[in-house]
Amino acid sequence: LVLAGVERLERRWADRIAGTEFAVEEVPPSDPPPWERRGIVLARHFAADRRAGLPDRIVLYRRPIEDRSASRAELAEAVRRVLAEQVGHLLDLPPEEIDPEADLY
DSSP: HHHHHHHHHHHHHHHHHTTTTTEEEOOOOSSOOOOOOOSOOEEEEOOOOOTBBBBOOEEEEEHHHHTTOOHHHHHHHHHHHHHHHHHHHHHHHOOOOOOOTTTOO
């Protein structure tokens, strides 16, 4: 689902997200940074560190997303929504502009 979502976003935003790494991890780390609001984290955007040679990265956390989805269709929409939110952070654009067809709410 994540791969399909990334491919869909690449068709629209290829020039802006080229080089961005996307990954899926089981759960978020148990020691969130102090600036992150409390609650369950579904994904994170890690800004590029050009000096260290690290590109922008977006990591989705599988279990928290799955736990909030009652069906495969809900899971697909949740992944699409989370990707739109995180790419929105990356590009400093609202998620509804990133993926206007996603069910964002």
